[in-house]
Amino acid sequence: MRWLSILVLLVGCVPELGEVDDIPAISVRNTTPPTQVFEKGRQALDDAKVTTLRWGLTPYMAPEELKKNYRPIADFVGDRLGLSVELVMGENYADLEQRIVEGSVDVAVVSPYSYVRAKKREPGILPFASHIARGSASYGAYIIVNEESDIETLAELKGQSFAFVDRRSTSGWLFPAVRMLDEGIHPERDLDERFVKTHNAVYDAVVEGRVEGGATYDGALRQGRDRRRDGRGVRVIAKAPRIPHEAYVLREGLPIEVADALGAALFEISTGTRKGRELLAPMLRINGFVQVEDSHYDVVREVEEKANKVGLAVETEPLSEALESPDTPSEKANP
Amino acid sequence: MGLRRKVILFVATTVGLVQVLVGVTQLRDEAHRLRQESVYRGHQVQRALAVPCSVALANREIEDLDAILWRFSEADGWDLNIQSVAVLDLNGRVVAHTNPTLYGQRFNDDFFKRALASEVPLEKYLERSGTAYLQLSMPIVAGRRWGTMTMEVSMEHAQAQIAERRTEVWVGALLVTLLTALLLYLLMSRLVLQPLTLLSETAKRVAGGQLDARVPRRNGKDQIAVLTQVFNEMTSELQDYTSQLEAKVALRTQELEDVNLALERTNADLGDAVEKLGLLARTDGLTGLLNRRGFTESLDVEVRRTERHERPFSLLMIDVDYFKKFNDAFGHPAGDRLLISLGEILSENLRAMDVVARYGGEEFAVILGETSTEYATQVAEKLRQAVRTQVFREAGDGKPAGRVTISIGVATYPQDASSPSGLISQADQALYLAKEAGRDLVVACQSTAKETTE
Numbered sequence: 001m002r003w004l005s006i007l008v009l010l011v012g013c014v015p016e017l018g019e020v021d022d023i024p025a026i027s028v029r030n031t032t033p034p035t036q037v038f039e040k041g042r043q044a045l046d047d048a049k050v051t052t053l054r055w056g057l058t059p060y061m062a063p064e065e066l067k068k069n070y071r072p073i074a075d076f077v078g079d080r081l082g083l084s085v086e087l088v089m090g091e092n093y094a095d096l097e098q099r100i101v102e103g104s105v106d107v108a109v110v111s112p113y114s115y116v117r118a119k120k121r122e123p124g125i126l127p128f129a130s131h132i133a134r135g136s137a138s139y140g141a142y143i144i145v146n147e148e149s150d151i152e153t154l155a156e157l158k159g160q161s162f163a164f165v166d167r168r169s170t171s172g173w174l175f176p177a178v179r180m181l182d183e184g185i186h187p188e189r190d191l192d193e194r195f196v197k198t199h200n201a202v203y204d205a206v207v208e209g210r211v212e213g214g215a216t217y218d219g220a221l222r223q224g225r226d227r228r229r230d231g232r233g234v235r236v237i238a239k240a241p242r243i244p245h246e247a248y249v250l251r252e253g254l255p256i257e258v259a260d261a262l263g264a265a266l267f268e269i270s271t272g273t274r275k276g277r278e279l280l281a282p283m284l285r286i287n288g289f290v291q292v293e294d295s296h297y298d299v300v301r302e303v304e305e306k307a308n309k310v311g312l313a314v315e316t317e318p319l320s321e322a323l324e325s326p327d328t329p330s331e332k333a334n335p
Numbered sequence: 336m337g338l339r340r341k342v343i344l345f346v347a348t349t350v351g352l353v354q355v356l357v358g359v360t361q362l363r364d365e366a367h368r369l370r371q372e373s374v375y376r377g378h379q380v381q382r383a384l385a386v387p388c389s390v391a392l393a394n395r396e397i398e399d400l401d402a403i404l405w406r407f408s409e410a411d412g413w414d415l416n417i418q419s420v421a422v423l424d425l426n427g428r429v430v431a432h433t434n435p436t437l438y439g440q441r442f443n444d445d446f447f448k449r450a451l452a453s454e455v456p457l458e459k460y461l462e463r464s465g466t467a468y469l470q471l472s473m474p475i476v477a478g479r480r481w482g483t484m485t486m487e488v489s490m491e492h493a494q495a496q497i498a499e500r501r502t503e504v505w506v507g508a509l510l511v512t513l514l515t516a517l518l519l520y521l522l523m524s525r526l527v528l529q530p531l532t533l534l535s536e537t538a539k540r541v542a543g544g545q546l547d548a549r550v551p552r553r554n555g556k557d558q559i560a561v562l563t564q565v566f567n568e569m570t571s572e573l574q575d576y577t578s579q580l581e582a583k584v585a586l587r588t589q590e591l592e593d594v595n596l597a598l599e600r601t602n603a604d605l606g607d608a609v610e611k612l613g614l615l616a617r618t619d620g621l622t623g624l625l626n627r628r629g630f631t632e633s634l635d636v637e638v639r640r641t642e643r644h645e646r647p648f649s650l651l652m653i654d655v656d657y658f659k660k661f662n663d664a665f666g667h668p669a670g671d672r673l674l675i676s677l678g679e680i681l682s683e684n685l686r687a688m689d690v691v692a693r694y695g696g697e698e699f700a701v702i703l704g705e706t707s708t709e710y711a712t713q714v715a716e717k718l719r720q721a722v723r724t725q726v727f728r729e730a731g732d733g734k735p736a737g738r739v740t741i742s743i744g745v746a747t748y749p750q751d752a753s754s755p756s757g758l759i760s761q762a763d764q765a766l767y768l769a770k771e772a773g774r775d776l777v778v779a780c781q782s783t784a785k786e787t788t789e
Contacts (some may be wrong), residue, residue, distance in 0.1 A: 134402050134406075135402065135406045136402050136406045137409055138364060138405055138409070139400055140401045140402075140405075140435060142397075142398065152439070153439070179436060182436065218398030218399075218401065221396075221397070221398045222396070222398065222399075225396075236398075236438065237437075237439065238395045238438055238439065239401065239435035239436065239438040240435060240436070241434075241435055241436065242401070242405055242435060257785065309395045
């Protein structure tokens, strides 16, 4: 009997041994990478005649604040590669998507939905990093109503006024919209819907009773509680599936060595070090960066397919000049 | 051979069954252990998760609950196949779930109801479409009750492990059974079957009559040794008994044969006696000739013989002339002596095949086989002459007693008569005629010419 047991054990071990070699899809690296990585990246950029790295940002919050918050990180990365970084603010979600597709920025931090769209239009773009916030690689999208409201289910939202963020927003449009479709509510036909540009604007509109309901992400709920001291609040009536954090994308035409070098610099930054905490201070909820591959966003593609199937409108008018509600620049937000 | 197969089959099957029983019991224990282990570890995980969840619930930070669950599920490496985790508020509503779309739902499952009411961790084992699951619950308490955490763990891996072990148990049982059968086969052959075969073969020889057959003695005190000894003793007794029986039978046979022989002898004696008796019955006591009865029998025989051979025979009826006077003159004993002498004379002058009988009183009868009347008359004449020339002496003093004559009647069968009695009658008739004609004469039956001699 014993030899049989041992045999069974041995056979049973084989797949486990195989699993050990699997590289986890997400990992945080805190070690200093070898300088060759940066040299190669720099060399590649030189070859591509890039002297200043153009770094695109999605304007999910007030552009000037965003730029200010990002500056330390951009400078750190630029220092590692030995060249200057120019932060480029997109006019809106669609604008930045267009820029990375056409290559007018070298690197872009885009919403997951924008990434999936851009990748479809220009397969040459390369995702190389994402981040961890509040210890998680994903974040949540929520459908909220005013705390005082009688509405308890999605069905009861029919015919009501409702606030979304932007048609390129993942948590402020795509995921909540498809979640509604699952419950038999068409977000365009069944709702009096409006797009209020930012997450905080959605929160405020709901709290102040300007709309019956709204869609936003977890950060906005947290910020909302902190920002508002009037005791008024919101109530979550539904949740959409979890969403991977935004993608750091390299434009088409730049070699992979550039992505390696950029990633290596980003992975050095984490809240585990004093330097990291200093750099991430303006965006306290980010804990660090992780390497990702294209498949990391497959979950977004699935939801997008559902949206396409029912023909949800995906195009949007260019973002107007000003944002309706001032965002507090203390936290990293999501598109 | 039948016995061996039965015993091996029985014992090996029993051992196999016991093995299976033990294996199955072990499997059940193993399954129970795996389940208990999963329950324990699952509850430990829940206990750990419940702490931050209680904070989030207390602060009503719904999005924070999600972050807790997701951090947990992204972390992986719990070595527990966790299918889902849910946080329920005090009303049983789902406030967080690893599947966010289940937010706000109420599960009407019995387990969830019990979990909401329970102040201690609970577990429930269930199977859905062939896969086993473990439902676990943990009250979320921090100072006071804030909610309930439930968790579902797949027991698929444990099931697979048990299934593997089950195969092992069965294969093991099969091997043990076969091994037992083999060992039994060898053991039985050596210890039981060989001596038993020897015994049965010897018994067969004994049954076939070879009574001196014996089983070689065995050492030891086991049943086989006893059986062997008893068998040998029995066979010896059988042998003794048989030989005694044979001796007795031989003795009895001899006795029987002796009795038989004696009987045969007696039988022969008896036959002789009967013969003698018959002879006596047919013999005349005085003369030793056939008496009248013996004569009648002989006549019948002669008649039958004549009928068969178609040869005639003749009858002579002889009477002593003046026998009364002789008797009167010399006395009856002399008369008797005369009659004896006459019988002797008649016999001396006749052939051996002829029959002489004393017919009665002083009358004699003679049957002459295969003799015609003519020849018979000659014989009769010869007899008459022989008698008349004989001088009869008075017995006792030897004095001469004188001469005696006889008269003879002759009749022949079948021409003179068609039956024995008829023949006698015809001969008597002829005798009468001879007496009438003066005595000392031979007279043939009337159809024959009368002949007289002096």
